[in-house]
Amino acid sequence: MLKISVLLILSVGVLLAGDKVLKLSHQWPGGGKDVRDKMVRIVADEVEKANVGLTIKIYPSKSLYKPKEQWSALVKGRLDMTALPLDYAGGRHPEFSATLMPGLIKNHDHAKRINNSQFMKDIKKVINDAGAKVLADSWLAGGFVSTKNCILEPDDVKGQVIRAAGSNFEEMLHGAGASISSMASSEIYTALQTGVLDAANTSSGSFVSYRIYEQVKCLTAPGENALWFMYEPILISMKTWKKLNSKQQEALMKAGQKAETYFEKEAKNLDDKLVSTFKKAGVKVVYMSKEQADKWKKIAAETSYKSFATKVPNGAKLIEEARSVE
Template sequence: MKKKLASVVLAGVMALSLAACGGATDKQAGPQAGDQAAGQGDQKKEQIVIKFSHVVAPDSVKGKAADKFAELVAQKTDNKVKVEVYPSSQLYGDKDELDALVAGNVQMIAPSVTKMVKLDPRWQYVDMPFLFKDEEHAKKFFDSDAAKSLLNGQALQDNDILGLAFWENGFKQFVNSKHPLKTPEDFKGLKFRVQAGKVLESQFKSLGAGSATIPFGETYAALQQGTVDGTENTFNNIDTQKYQEVQKYMTVSNHGRLDYAIFVNKPFWESMPADIRAKVEEALKEATDYELQMAAAENQTSYDKLKQAGKLEIYELSDADKAQFEKLMEPVYSEFSNVITPELIDAIKNLK
């Protein structure tokens, strides 16, 4: 995998000039002529720049947390470090941001964790159907040894990536344009947009539905044009991406998770002076606390907005409904238990 990423890095380096790629520092104008006359000299300040790329809207949970992080870094470092946030795939989309991080074209990303499957298949844990019971269960995982084992995984280290924190998005729900989805039978013959990963393909296959891997930034168009019939996402993403404009039905299922993790380019991160890096890490911790507190509230607000707008016909699965889906999806666990590892799955199930 590292060879594959290395080839992408080489291609990126050849295609982009140093100026286009940006870098770890940004030279700012020094003193003016009047200052020179005062004997202050023609000195220049160096400002460390962190390019932070993500694919969701600025008003999403992740978007707001990224902006908060930028604000905190400026405060805590006295503007010695500047975080430039690029939302909505402005710099890189789902397919490219990981390679851009390895290349050093950006210094920080916050992808949906399943984007990391190209390095470590265990990151598909989040797609295992009905693995997490509720929000409290998910937050316990973020602080667990099992979570740390993923952030510190050897595959990431081998590709000069550091995992620093988990950010919550929430439970996924189904939306589609054809008809209400109340039973597994209702999924047959439909096609859904999914993130990359074999677990999601297997999930929809178990329901008799098809799937297509489409970048997040292209999902609205795919739904609008009928390339796919539906998708799965959190209340907040459904709301902020305005899927209700091109979908008719939503099923509240809480069948899987969509969460993020913060990754940085390791050589860049370790090149920062230790005292400055400590302040940036402090800012990230505060931004993470802010994000985790905000996520549940924002999802509830988005759910309320979706209900009030009246554009979606909404059905909430009962416990009996969920039992039908869980039974039908048992083959997903049989197929992927060894890939994700029984140790990780059991560690999540047994969190207390």
């Protein structure tokens, strides 16, 4: 009888400790329509398979928090997890804007090398100190679109109102003669449709997910000389992390690694899908040459790089660390 009672108590204890629900918020379309949504669903599925008493409930399409509200909610412990463009938190931690810096990363192979660099170690220290932890790395390539003309040379943006993802791109594009309008990527479609924007840049995934091909004439696609790369990790609140037991933490880390491996394979496919989707919609597709990309980088060095190095603690060091990765 005593043995049965002990087993019953243990069973009840397991039941009480189990089924802890973690809320995960992101801004992209759900249902596996966006690769970042697929990425977080891999984490949720793998954690469920691990049978460690964790369930991850996903809130896509800004249904729980607006895009730029997620970081604050995460570090305060109101939100457990997110898939977030880290630059969105650049207002609170200006170092994060280095993860959306024109020309620092040129292609997917380069991005993979950056993940293991001192640059990313320094960025992750800021993330940890602020109250969050990275479960999976992901870098998305991106490009430019316009309702007027193809954007290849800096002169091509003169006189256009453009949505530039992040302050560093804004400074570079302003230096090239563009006017700037800031907004989340989820708002680009309507802004192009209503004439608020003439042009925009964002990730390959967002260009397709938000059907931007319906509103533009030309796409400058990422290739070997992309200017646009953005870091969009899966993050967990440190407050949440510390409440989990070691098996739950281990399950999350393994799930995050599986999601990261999946994304590494899918990142280039996103660019291929971008090009094929836009071509099918009748949009002209062009690529930047190394010489054209270098012209942009020269403007970036005089604007965004210089400003970042001056205003951000360790800004010059971060830029140099990233540029030293071949």
